[in-house]
Amino acid sequence: MQRMAAIDPIAYGANRNHYDGAVTRLSPYLRHGVLSLKEVSEHVIALVPTPRSADKLLQELAWRDYYRRVLGERGDAVREDLEPYKTGYQPSDYADALPADFLAAQTGNDFVDATVRELHETGYLHNQGRMKIAAYVVHWRRVKWQAGAAWMYAHLLDGDLASNHLSWQWVASTFAAKPYLFNLDNLLRWTGGRFTGCDADGRSPFDASYDELNRRLFA
Amino acid sequence: MSAAVTWVHDEMLSATVLTPGQSAVFVYDEAWLRCEGMSLKRIVFMHECLCEMPGVEVRRGDVVHEVRAFAERHSAHVIETFASRDPRLQAQARELGAQLLEPEPFIDLPAGVDLKRFSRYWRRAEPLVFRKPSEPAEKL
Known part of the structure; x- marks a missing residue:
């Protein structure tokens, strides 16, 4: 092969x-x-x-x-939180559904929108793209990981209940000791200058130190 | 008349799973595809895999109903399939009373290994993963 x-x-x-x-x-x-x-x-x-x-x-x-x-x-328990979130938030603090602007690839953030489009068009995402878009959904948009996992599972050619749902839980921190985060430096490093990571106003929600992001995103 | 048929499910889309001379069927699981909102691309991918599996009858609908009907048409008393960890496939296999064949494992990990974190699994798995096929297994 x-x-x-x-x-x-x-x-x-x-x-x-x-x-x-x-x-x-x-x-x-x-x-x-x-x-x-x-x-x-x-x-x-x-x-x-x-x-x-x-x-x-x-x-x-x-x-x-x-x-x-x-x-x-x-x-089937992998569809539910295996552990509590370690973000300081309760499951009820997270939205049940993905936002419409996200699903339409119209958030204005070039990384987010391109990643959503790529998944819809190709059925594939690089692992860095998967982890970062999951972190964006759960931590920046505060949406339940289950909503994102179901969306990715449906579109990925390799959609797999085990790898997909448990990876989302790992990012969310319901199957890990802490939540997965990335910042702009990390995004730019692994995506090789393909994106700016900025919103339409030219500012990036990811442009901060990890300490600052932890303060901003978690309770 | 054949004694057994093969139920090919979506985790065994390889010609190597087929038994020569034994009829085989794959069923597009309509309820699963609809419920999960599976993309057309995913269905096309599965179709392409099935095209590499000559002789497999392809149907769509209710998996248990279709496989059972296929076995009856072939006067088969045994339905063989590969064991899966997916609860959906496990439930269907149970309902069909299928005879489960174990796919070759990645590593022969002893039962009871703590799976709470990858690091705990990895402590036990690492020596097995990095063992050359020619090396004997060490007692863990």
């Missing part, structure tokens, strides 16, 4: 977080069983001098295995 042949575990380890990095885009095939985690890991290990040389890629496969095991243990 062409995508398997194109895997470069060393490059993946070095630049996978960049939008233009050597990601494998195997996730739709893994989700639908066209390829198995075992098959991919054995292929990857055969490409490198020692398995440790492919540590980042093998760990990403392990995350998928981990989430599947959690799904096996928790079942």
